[in-house]
Amino acid sequence: MTDNVPFKHLYLVDGSGYIFRAFFGIPPMTRPDGTPVNAVFGFTNMLLKLRDDMEADGIAVIFDAGRSSFRMDIYEEYKSHRPEAPEDLIPQFALIREATDALNLPQIEMQGFEADDLIATYARQAKEKGIDVTIVSSDKDLMQLVEPGISMMDPMKNKIIGPDEVFEKFGVQPDKVVDVQALAGDSVDNVPGVPGIGIKTAAQLITEYGDLESLLERAGEIKQPKRREKLQDNAEMARISKQLVTLKQDVPVEVPLEGFATREPVAEVLRPFLEVNAFRSLLARMAKRLGDTPMEVADEAASEDGDPEYELVQDEEALVKWIADAKLKGTVAVDTETTSLDAMSANLVGISLSTGGNKACYIPLDHIAISESGDGGLDLLGGSADRPKQIPKARAIELLKPLLEDPSVLKIGQNIKYDMVIFAQNGISVSPVDDTMLLSYVLEGGMHGHGMDELAELHLDHTTIKFKEVAGTGKSQVTFDKVSLDKALDYAAEDALITYRLHAALKPRLVPEKMATVYETIERPLVKVLADMEQRGIKADRPFLHRLSNNFAQRLVDLQSEIHEIAGEPFTIGSPKQLGEVLFDKLGLPGGKKGKSGSYSTGADILEGLAAEGHTLPTKVLEWRQLSKLKSTYTDALQDQINSKTGRVHTSYAQAVASTGRLSSSDPNLQNIPVRTEEGRKIRDAFIAEDGYKLLSVDYSQVELRLVAEIAKEDALRQAFIDGQDIHAITAHQVFDTPIEGMDPMIRRQAKAINFGIIYGQSAFGLAASLGISRKDAKDYIDAYFGRFPGIKRYMEETKEFAHKYGYVKTLFGRHIHVPSINEKNPMRKNFGERAAINAPIQGTAADIIKRAMIRMPTALDNADLSAKMLLQVHDELIFEVPEAEVEATSEVVRSVMENACDPVLKLSIPLTADAGVGRSWGEAH
DNA sequence: CGCATCACG
DNA sequence: GACGTACGTGATGCGC
Structure with a gap:
């Protein structure tokens, strides 16, 4: 663990609290276009003073993420009486975010937690590292945090709030503030408290009895009958109130403390911000920083x-x-x-x-x-x-x-x-x-x-x-x-x-287009994680690959002779053109021309069809193709990809290639290592752990289907996942009316195909082709599916409509995925765009989720004192190299991080589950 | 360099 | 009635 935090004094600015104080405390101001900006001005001015006058070397601005927080799960009425914000304040919320960005200060927020909880958490972390903390706020709810090394500052009055000021307000020391608040309640936040008890009485009681619990236990000793009764009747309310007012100091924050070191503002960003808002006094004050004298500023802009x-x-x-x-x-x-x-x-x-x-x-x-x-x-x-x-x-x-x-x-x-x-x-x-x-x-x-x-x-x-x-x-x-x-x-x-x-x-x-969160909480922190994974690489067993390669080579030679024998002449089996001519012209098998190249189609599906009719050549060719693919793409190529310095294979992850938000892997691609056939799976045995280590593979179970159920709000599917049922069997039961007990595996297989087809917007034609059934049957299945799961149908229609209107779709975490082809005239391209639009939120949300898990993983492992390293990501699977003695513990940490990756931003109505496997090799672990 | 094919989720 | 027909990737070999 590194404790190298690059600053000595951290200022945690309560952005949400400040904006209200500034709005009411600063006379109205408007910029040239009429937008009210008094709170924004006050905010910008305050931050500039903070960094310059106070010479703050660590600053973070904390915001409330939304109206909901975990406190509503404790007490529904919490903060429910809040009046709407004044009209002139509303446009200033977004501007305050811009101001923070313009000043190049980190802005922190988390769904489900209030700014106060984040402040409490960071204050605790900083204090543990010996850093002084000043909370820039005058909110009484934060006063519970005051202690040696943590103080508050009222940004409007420029007044320090220490233990004495807290005592003045609550009549107790800071560590007893929550007990007082629990009793007294708070009408503004709608914290109930105990009726008839205000701050004065509460302080007196707490001082006498020590703390809330002791007071409630000994409530019978209270002399005043009314007060005694109230306390006894409302003990539970007092306990709930204490929970409500107690700030959470262990929020799983995503941005580490180190990120709060003060940075110089970027002139190209700050200047336009100050200009647009017509903050002339600030422009003048910042002239030096913005590029020396105003004249030089102009010169530079021109140049x-x-x-x-x-x-x-x-x-x-x-x-x-x-x-x-x-x-x-x-x-x-x-x-x-x-x-x-x-x-x-x-x-x-x-x-x-x-x-x-x-x-x-x-x-x-x-x-x-x-x-x-x-x-x-x-x-x-x-x-x-x-x-x-x-x-x-x-x-x-x-x-x-x-x-x-x-x-x-x-x-x-x-x-x-x-x-x-x-x-x-x-x-x-x-x-x-x-x-x-x-x-x-x-x-x-x-x-x-x-x-x-x-x-x-x-x-x-x-x-x-x-x-x-x-x-x-x-x-x-x-x-x-x-x-x-x-x-x-x-x-x-x-x-x-x-x-x-x-x-x-x-x-x-970023901020005006609402992409700051996706960038700051997903893509930006992921860069380092991926860089580490790439450098770590995975060990590959070269002699094993070599032997496998020779084995394939031998069998390819044999197959080649057999194929040439049956064909009656030697030809290049790997040439679809020559193969097509042999199959369809020379041997006269049924089939036809296809494609612009004018050559016959010889894809696996065609050859499988021919093979099913009893022809031997297509069967042999299919076998040849499989082995040839395995040899050239995997056993041969992988040997060349082993880095001579490390003896390991280092893939490269592309973070900005897949439109949906997924990663892609190349040089070599380790996201398409064979698994579906027995022969291919052997290649996975070539990926091994270092001596004394094991490979751990943990994968999400049915993420995309779970997300379909979630996003489409399809209750029948959601319930099936909540109950942990076999989702394909449930689908078969619904669509074909078959009992789940003793279900024919073929029926289940068909239901599985429907489930996956749906995710991609498949048509009856496509389903018929993939199941080898008639189009009419396929259509009946699809109709039955939508009849049983109307939420899915609705989702598909609404998504298409949204994509047509805006040109993009969104994931649950707010990522935008543009689908430009959706508004093309060519119906084929348009249909393509519609299918992509249906699939993108699902695939994209799954990508967001595993990325969140990956970002948290190194810290989670470190916190658990585990030295496992994350090596690979394969869309819904993460692979680790783990010391043998730590396998069990690591497996639990990894699963927990993956299963809870949506927290606390998103609360899914269905659980995510992840399954772990361990082995000497990837093949064994999977 | 485009196309066909096939490996993965 | 015809057209095309399941999303997202990367690597390889053929043949121009």
């Missing part, structure tokens, strides 16, 4: 259209200047140039930085100059290379490390996971980070790709220099270390500058 200034950094002096500038600005775009797209085998060649404006630099570190022979005379053995002037790599790393690890400097990257892995290889743990690729992904997922070239075109109307233009293409392509420094400068510096500008264009959109 962004001018030619970029790229600097080649070749000595320490120049590098130190850039580092100082980045530190001053608090934000820097970073990009690495390497020798490979595979981060685990790449060598760092250079680093580019940009701090905005029109400036960027490139720091070459490991370039090789191919000398143009003729002048020096040293160059004899053609192609001998020497190094151009560069800062020694180790020295540059040493200088950059403090900046890249500085919690008060935001590092921006485009696909920064890659750079994080590169830096990690060089001993640098980059933090905190923002990723323009992920910003684009959460804002415009499904609309287009999220590569830098595309984003630059789209948002900046700028055509980037292509990698091919500097490194060449095809056979003559060279690695980046062989690119000349002038070309490398133009290419690399541009990448950093574009990244900086993309950040300025995209980040401010």
Whole structure:
């Protein structure tokens, strides 16, 4: 456990509380468009003072997430009397969030918990680490937290609230405040308390009896008959009240304390915010920070259209200047140039930085100059290379490390996971980070790709220099270390500058477009988790793969002869064209042409049909294809993918590729390792644990079907899951009217196919094809299904309608998935869009859930003192490498984190369940 | 480089 | 009446 929190004094700002105080305490103000902004001004001003005058080095702004909280489960009436917010205050709620972002301060909220609980939790965490805490609020409900090391500050009066002030208010020391509140109640929050007892009496009673429980136990001793009676009659109400007023200090918060180190505001974000709201006094005060004198501000803004200034950094002096500038600005775009797209085998060649404006630099570190022979005379053995002037790599790393690890400097990257892995290889743990690729992904997922070239075109109307233009293409392509420094400068510096500008264009959109939560609580924290998994890799048994490969090879040779024998001539079995000609022309099997290529279709379904008619050739070909696939894609390719340094396989997870929010895996893809056939499953035995360790695999049971039931609010299905019943059997029972007892496995199989087909919006045609039944039967099944589960039908219709109207659909966690094809004229594409729209919320919510589990996993394991490492994710499954002695405990922690991954944001009406398996290999564990 | 095929959830 | 027909991925080999 690291206790390295980068600040000494943490200010926890009660954002929700402040806005009300400011609204009533500051005279009305409006900005030019008439929007009231008095509370926003007060808030912004207060935060600026906090960070500048108080020199606060740690600040977090905490908000209430919504109206509901766990307290309503305790007492339904809690806060039920709250009047609506005044009309002039309502538009200011969103602006306050913007202000927080503009000041580059973290804003924290969690569904199900009030701001007060989050404040209590963070205050406790900070105190445990020896950090002083000031709670910026005057809310009496927070006074229970005051203790040595934790104080409060009234932001309107600028007054410190310590134990004396709390005593003045409640008549007891802070640690007894909840007992007093429990007795006295609170009409504003609708906490009942005991009738007839106010703060004065409560304080007196608590002082006399010690605490609430003792008082209630000894209530009989009270002399005043009325008071005694009231206390005895309302003991339970008092206990409930105490629960209501006691703040939760162990909320499973997602943002760690370390994230609250104060960061400099980003001028490009703060300036427009202050301008739009016409906060002129603040603009003037911030002029320096926003880019020196106002005149220079104007100059800089103008120069962004001018030619970029790229600097080649070749000595320490120049590098130190850039580092100082980045530190001053608090934000820097970073990009690495390497020798490979595979981060685990790449060598760092250079680093580019940009701090905005029109400036960027490139720091070459490991370039090789191919000398143009003729002048020096040293160059004899053609192609001998020497190094151009560069800062020694180790020295540059040493200088950059403090900046890249500085919690008060935001590092921006485009696909920064890659750079994080590169830096990690060089001993640098980059933090905190923002990723323009992920910003684009959460804002415009499904609309287009999220590569830098595309984003630059789209948002900046700028055509980037292509990698091919500097490194060449095809056979003559060279690695980046062989690119000349002038070309490398133009290419690399541009990448950093574009990244900086993309950040300025995209980040401010998060809050107004309501994507801040998805970005901040899911995608951004996941980057580090994935980077760690990729670096860890999984051990692969090369000799085993080799033997398997030879075995497949032998059988392929035999099969090949048999196939050629039956065909009567040798041909390339792997060529669908040649195979089709052999099957349908030469042997005259029934079948037809298909597809634009004009060739016969020879897919597995066709061959299976032919095989069922008793033809031997298709059977042999199917077997050949299976083995050929296993050999080329798995047993052969995987051996080549074993990293020579680590002896392990390191996949790469793409976080911004799948439109639904899923991850994808490549190089190699470890999300499609065979499992469905016995032969294929053997490949899983090649993935093994280190000696003394086991592999643990935990997968969600039927997540997507559970989510369909949940999202569609389909009670019949929900009940089945709540009761833990066999969902496919239930479906069969409903659709075919078959008793569940002694059900024919074939019937259940059909129901299973229907269940999955539904998730994808399958038609009668598709179901008929996948079950090999008539279309009429398929249609009857589907009709019966919708008849029994009308909620599903309704969900499908409503989702299509929503997608047509808005062009996107949403997951339960608020992720937007754009489905542009839904409004196309071409009915085929439109239908395609509709099916995608139906599926996306389901697949996407499942993706959100497992991502949440993954983010929490390292901390959960650490807290349980377990050293297991998460290695792989396969959509609904997580794979860990676990010390043998910790298997049981780890299994429980992992399951619990996975099953509770929706907490506390979302309360599903059905449980999620996860099943664990353990083994020496992945095959055994599954 | 597009297409067909097939591996996974 | 025809058209097409289940969502989301990545890797491989063929053939142009």
